[in-house]
Amino acid sequence: MRRAAVLALAVGLAFWAGRMGRTEKLLRIYRPGEEAISYSSYRYLRGHTQTLANLTGFSETVVPVEGSQVVARFVAGDYFGLLGEKALVGRTLAQSDEETERAVLSESLWRRQFGGAPGVIGSRVRIGLRSVEVVGVAALPEADVWIPMNRQADSSMVLYGKTKAGVSTQAVQAELASLLLKWTKASESVPVTAL
Numbered sequence: 250m251r252r253a254a255v256l257a258l259a260v261g262l263a264f265w266a267g268r269m270g271r272t273e274k275l276l277r278i279y280r281p282g283e284e285a286i287s288y289s290s291y292r293y294l295r296g297h298t299q300t301l302a303n304l305t306g307f308s309e310t311v312v313p314v315e316g317s318q319v320v321a322r323f324v325a326g327d328y329f330g331l332l333g334e335k336a337l338v339g340r341t342l343a344q345s346d347e348e349t350e351r352a353v354l355s356e357s358l359w360r361r362q363f364g365g366a367p368g369v370i371g372s373r374v375r376i377g378l379r380s381v382e383v384v385g386v387a388a389l390p391e392a393d394v395w396i397p398m399n400r401q402a403d404s405s406m407v408l409y410g411k412t413k414a415g416v417s418t419q420a421v422q423a424e425l426a427s428l429l430l431k432w433t434k435a436s437e438s439v440p441v442t443a444l
Contacts, residue, residue: 273302274418275331278408278425285405288398291325293432294408300421302413303331306406309392312377315362319393321376323404328395329353329387331411339370339385346397352381358393359386 279286285308286294295304305326312321329341342353354369363369373380376394387395398406412421 301410303411306408322392325398336385353395
């Protein structure tokens, strides 16, 4: 059985820290010895947490876009909302975009590959093997394109959460450890029949 303990450490990135209120904390959430958590575990935590106001995550890979290799960040939940980021053009991805074929381009990719044309919003582009609708352009530097996570991939992802006002890191840690223990037991008890 996998260890169910969770460490939640406050992230000291000035980039994000300035976006948090005085009584909220941004946390990096992971299991000891593991850098990432599965998308299905993330969905379970997001649906059951009482201590976090926002839970999001991402995984990253390199994919071809319009003949170039670019960094794609597959995001879950309200990723842009947690960062407090708005779109330069169009809109950002929201939690309601999970499981859809949409994307947000970085400003640099938008200018480099699409000439900064506003008409790219609403158009479909090929990102790897997927055809996605471009819904916006963002100025974030850490990736070239953001795509909603989907359950078919169920890949491992890095998780971040923002506490509800006044909630301690220890309270989040205790709650998530309990939730992951319940999730692990529930997922391990699913019967499998050989065909």
